[in-house]
Amino acid sequence: MTDANVAKAINEQINAELFSAYLYLAMSAKATAMGMPGVANWLFIQYQEETAHVQIFYKYLTRVGAPVVLKAIDQPPSEFGSALEIFEHVLSHEQKVTALIHNLVALARKHNDFAAENMLHWFVDEQVEEEENANDIIAQLKLAGTGSGLFMIDRELAARTFVPPSPLAAAAQ
Numbered sequence: 064m065t066d067a068n069v070a071k072a073i074n075e076q077i078n079a080e081l082f083s084a085y086l087y088l089a090m091s092a093k094a095t096a097m098g099m100p101g102v103a104n105w106l107f108i109q110y111q112e113e114t115a116h117v118q119i120f121y122k123y124l125t126r127v128g129a130p131v132v133l134k135a136i137d138q139p140p141s142e143f144g145s146a147l148e149i150f151e152h153v154l155s156h157e158q159k160v161t162a163l164i165h166n167l168v169a170l171a172r173k174h175n176d177f178a179a180e181n182m183l184h185w186f187v188d189e190q191v192e193e194e195e196n197a198n199d200i201i202a203q204l205k206l207a208g209t210g211s212g213l214f215m216i217d218r219e220l221a222a223r224t225f226v227p228p229s230p231l232a233a234a235a236q
């Protein structure tokens with residue numbers, strides 16, 4: 064069984080991941096309303112990834128015999144500005160999630176919860192990718208400005224597809 068303090072923190076992370084999913088779904092809806100189907104698609108895929116993260120944490124807790132305690136999810140904002148402002152919000156949010164993951168790793172280390180620490184390493188790598196993706200899109204949007212450049216980036220973002228994270232495949236076995 065995992066350390067009780069670590070299990071409690073993972074339950075809190077489940078809530079944070081559910082909020083993230085809710086936030087990206089709200090952003091996707093706003094991008095759709097703004098006539099940016101590619102941005103909306105990218106954000107919807109992000110929503111799917113966040114729900115997959117919830118599943119990874121959920122399955123970990125159930126595998127180690129720890130209770131899963133679900134809490135209410137805060138309402139996300141519903142007003143966002145331009146595509147650039149949306150992705151700046153994405154980056155800021157992912158930086159907060161990175162800090163949460165790092166705190167979880169530190170807590171697992173403190174309590175010698177090696178199984179939890181091992182599981183969390185995938186999330187550490189995932190957060191590097193999340194911040195990198197947001198930074199790359201922000202840089203592209205700043206270069207493109209508005210008009211045809213934004214149109215091309217929107218088309219590029221429309222090509223993103225959801226790929227279930229590898230820990231979900233491993234947990235299914």
